[in-house]
Amino acid sequence: MAFRVALNFEDGVTRFINCPATDTVADASYRAGINIPIDCRDGACGTCKVFCESGKYDGGSYIEDALTDEEAAKGFALTCQMRPKSDLVLRVPVPSSACKTGPVKQKAVMEVVNKLSPTTISFTLKLTEPVKFLPGQYVNIEVPGTGQYRAYSFSSAPGADIASFLIRNIPGGLMSTFIASQAKPGDEVNFIGPSGSFFLREIARPVLMLAGGTGLAPMLSMLAYMEANPPAQKVHLVYGVTNDEDLVETAALDEFAAKIPGFTWEACIANPASAYPRKGYVTQHLLPEHINGGDVDVYLCGPPAMVEAVRKYFTDTGVTPVSFHYEKFNPSSPSDKAA
């Protein structure tokens, strides 16, 4: 039986390989043309050390010089020794280029463009083969005919032959203008990826998701994954937007709440003039039960100012969550060819 191993490199690029239970991850990587760092191949030097973000494996045999008991207990492992017992996500501490690999270029066809509100648009791409990524990751999509790329987080689950995205319609923005006024079913679209270290880890404790605006996209992808792989822990989402018209996909969130055991969500609108019952910023709606005394995994995504405000909130309150993952939707630079 072969398992799927995601190799997440230091530069955010992720490559997927198949690794039979009988093979080491290093052997499977080399067979796939990915030269992950390796030296002795014998569990003696430690060159091939990685961190296992999720999954089960047999760590094999090695000496203390290569991997200490303390490191092994924390989740570090040696790829020349480890054999998977489940799908794995491994953090490889070098850039993808050092392993003679990089992000994969793919072609897709625009399937649906859906204007959800004056400020927010969703679109779906049809792919030639199921797209592999970790829920929460993004791809760089080319604005057709321009050679310019913009980063967008998947809002759909991995492994399907369609991929969905949720984008803010920035007036005058290159991709925004294309999607809002030109894109039509059948358009050919190129993208590169997947990338990013903002992805759902194994759910071992309560999860708190904080989304600002279209920062909801990666949360939707994680929730779609959870629908197929129900978590044994509580998951709560606080979704903050600026104005009423920015609040989208609420029916999808209600559906996830009906289908995913332990999942709850609430939204808030910052504009004081809104008639929405919950107003203000996401941090104003965080209750002690959501923070769970710090025994919580936090996933935070949105515009840079919102992400910084939430990070400051946690610093100021002195609560350190067990893990804190965030993604800032930074604007691209005009010269972004393939960020």
Ligand SMILES: Cc1cc2nc3c(=O)[nH]c(=O)nc-3n(C[C@H](O)[C@H](O)[C@H](O)COP(=O)(O)OP(=O)(O)OC[C@H]3O[C@@H](n4cnc5c(N)ncnc54)[C@H](O)[C@@H]3O)c2cc1C
């Ligand atoms: C890792 C990553 C993932 C991302 N995922 C998403 C996603 O899922 N959904 C999404 O909507 N966006 C996402 N973004 C942002 C996205 O990549 C683009 O920057 C954004 O869509 C604007 O692209 P554009 O071509 O329409 O505008 P551009 O032509 O790039 O910009 C036009 C003008 O608008 C300004 N601008 C750009 N972004 C904003 C903004 N948010 N608010 C105000 N002004 C802005 C620019 O500085 C520029 O002056 C992500 C960014 C990163 C880094």
Ligand code: FES
């Ligand atoms: S290559 Fe030396 S320990 Fe794996």
